[in-house]
Amino acid sequence: MIQLASLILSVVLIQFFLILWRFKWNWLEFPSPKNHDWPKVSILVAARNEEENLPKLLESFEKLDYSMDKIQFLFANDQSEDKTPAILKDWCERQTNASLITTRELSDSHPVNPKAEALAQLSENANGEIYLFTDADCAVSEKWVKGMVSGFGPNVGMVVGVTHVYWKGFLRFFQDLDWWNTQGFMKVASDLGVSTSGMGNNMAVKKRIYDECGGFENLKFNLTEDLEMSKSIAKAGYRVHSEIKPKTLVLTKAEKSLKKLLAQRKRWMFGVLTLPWYWKVILAFQFFYFPAAIYLIFQLGWFMVPFILAKIFLQASFHRSLASRAGIKLSYFRVLSFDFYFFPTTALTILYYFWPSPIEWKSRIYP
Numbered sequence: 001m002i003q004l005a006s007l008i009l010s011v012v013l014i015q016f017f018l019i020l021w022r023f024k025w026n027w028l029e030f031p032s033p034k035n036h037d038w039p040k041v042s043i044l045v046a047a048r049n050e051e052e053n054l055p056k057l058l059e060s061f062e063k064l065d066y067s068m069d070k071i072q073f074l075f076a077n078d079q080s081e082d083k084t085p086a087i088l089k090d091w092c093e094r095q096t097n098a099s100l101i102t103t104r105e106l107s108d109s110h111p112v113n114p115k116a117e118a119l120a121q122l123s124e125n126a127n128g129e130i131y132l133f134t135d136a137d138c139a140v141s142e143k144w145v146k147g148m149v150s151g152f153g154p155n156v157g158m159v160v161g162v163t164h165v166y167w168k169g170f171l172r173f174f175q176d177l178d179w180w181n182t183q184g185f186m187k188v189a190s191d192l193g194v195s196t197s198g199m200g201n202n203m204a205v206k207k208r209i210y211d212e213c214g215g216f217e218n219l220k221f222n223l224t225e226d227l228e229m230s231k232s233i234a235k236a237g238y239r240v241h242s243e244i245k246p247k248t249l250v251l252t253k254a255e256k257s258l259k260k261l262l263a264q265r266k267r268w269m270f271g272v273l274t275l276p277w278y279w280k281v282i283l284a285f286q287f288f289y290f291p292a293a294i295y296l297i298f299q300l301g302w303f304m305v306p307f308i309l310a311k312i313f314l315q316a317s318f319h320r321s322l323a324s325r326a327g328i329k330l331s332y333f334r335v336l337s338f339d340f341y342f343f344p345t346t347a348l349t350i351l352y353y354f355w356p357s358p359i360e361w362k363s364r365i366y367p
Contacts, residue, residue, distance in 0.1 A: 002299055005292035009307060012289045016314035019188050023321050028191040029245065030153035032146060040070045041145055042128030042207075046103075046118035047088065047136035048078035048362045053253060054087050060139040066146060072128055073098035076118035078362070079105070084136075099125065114364065115200070116225035120217035123210065131210055133226075135201040139166075139251045147247025148204040157209040157238025158230055160186065161202035161248030162326045172254035173334060174341035175261065177319055179252075180330075181342070183244065184322045185282065190242040194278075195234035197271070200226035202250040209238055223359065223366065224271030231274075246327035258348075265349040267359050287350075290343040312336055 033039075043061070047054065061073065075092065077085040077100060085102065092098040103118045123131065132148055134140055141147070144161070151159030162183060165176035186196040203226060213232040222228045230240045255261040272283065289311070296304045316335040323330045359366040 002296070005295045005299075008285060008288055008292040009296065009311070011285055013307065013311055013314065015285070016311070016318055019184065019318055020314065020321060022188055022191065023318075023325075026191060027325070028153075028241075029243065030150055030156075030241075032150040038067065038070060038146070039129040039149065040072070040127070041066075041130045041132055041149065041204075042072040042074055042126035043132045043134070043145075044074050044076075044119055044122045044126065045134060045136055046076045046078050046115050046122070047080065047084050048114070049080050049082045049084060050136035051080075051083040051087055053137035054084065056139045056251075057134070057136055058087075058091050060141075060144075063142050064140070064145055065142045068097060071097055071145065072126065074122045074126060075100045076122050077102045078114055078118045079103060101125070113219075113221060113223060113225050114362070116216040116219055116228075119225070120215055123215055123217075126207065128207060130204055130206055132204045133200055133202075134250055135252065137253045138201050140202075141247060141249040143247035144250065147243065147245060147249075151204070151241050151243035151248065152206065153239075153241060155237075155239050156241045157206060157213075157233040157236065158198055158240045159204045159248075160190070160196070160199050160230075160240065160242045161204075161250055162242075162244040163199060163202050163250050163252050164323075164326065164328055165254045166251045169254070171256075171258070171261070174338065174345075175254045177330075177335065177338045178342065178345075180319045180322050181338075183242070184318055187242040187244055187322065190240060193239065195276070196230065196240050196242065197224075197275075198226035198230035198233075198240065201252050202248070203230075205229070205233065209233060209236065212236060222271060222274065223267045223361065224274075227271040227274070244322065244325050249326050249328075261345070262348055262352045263360055265345070266353050267361055269349060269353040270359075287343070287346050290339070312339060315339070 075088045077088060088100045092100045101121060103121055130149060148159050148161055163179050165172055165179055189196045213236050216225060219225060219228040219232060234240055255264055293308055316332060319335050320330050320332060
């Protein structure tokens with residue numbers, strides 16, 4: 001048992017050493033196109049009951065540093081029950097390059113991911129060379145379109161940008177670190193040519209490849225449509241590239257309560273369980289590090305303290321190094337406390353996943 005626990009701890013320590021080394025010496029980033037080569041893009045947004053968040057997104061769209069005659073804004077009102085359609089209708093009427101649809105009623109005869117269905121309907125009217133996707137509760141950076149378009153290097157079919165969680169409070173800060181943690185592993189994997197997940201709040205797909213893969217309408221049912229799209233693109237032989245820099249930054253809101261956070265994570269778990277085996281092994285090592293470390297402390301005492309501290313400081317350097325690439329500065333002191341959030345939240349997520357309760361997402365219930 002000591003040998004197994006020591007192996008887990010050693011793998012995690014070596015992992016962070018290698019990640020930091022790759023961040024310094026093997027960071028992959030593609031050059032921007034020449035000014036006259038910027039393509040036309042379509043920005044697709046599905047919105048349901050987002051009256052509180054839409055103004056921030058729409059304001060960020062108005063500040064985009066990209067020729068407006070090369071941008072098409074497409075919005076889908078997904079059967080909202082608040083002022084979402086009125087807000088979108090008013091904004092689109094004031095633009096010359098924006099349009100709004102209301103999604104078709106969903107059938108009860110077969111399971112459907114409503115967001116995937118909404119995006120599929122929007123894609124029918126998209127005319128850009130590249131489709132960009134974000135969420136109604138986000139805000140994009142001024143250079144977002146240029147940053148995402150620049151990510152399409154050789155054989156890249158999907159570009160995933162970088163997400164930063166806004167709002168104040170400790171729960172928000174820890175959610176932000178959770179995002180950085182996930183995005184860091186995705187960046188290393190994508191630079192190595194290993195398939196990773198898309199992120200529906202910040203990703204781009206070439207129209208040609210989107211059509212070749214069948215689009216959202218041909219994905220099998222799953223509550224993580226961005227992951228399914230990235231898997232479809234990778235299966236077709238294209239790379240999913242993670243482009244982390246200030247230009248690709250998107251702000252997203254934090255979940256305001258632990259209950260809502262666990263509900264979000266439970267939905268994501270359905271996608272996690274469809275990942276390839278090697279991703280599951282990597283994630284398992286992150287989780288089982290904590291029981292292994294506690295066991296070794298009880299068995300070996302103070303001898304383990306330097307190793308535990310080394311992991312904490314390496315992990316903090318990992319988060320800070322990644323965030324700095326996106327122009328975000330993280331407090332070193334607060335970053336050091338990440339493990340006090342990560343282990344209990346992950347454990348609760350696993351328990352909540354197996355708890356016999358339905359998933360609530362955007363005011364809809366899924367068994």
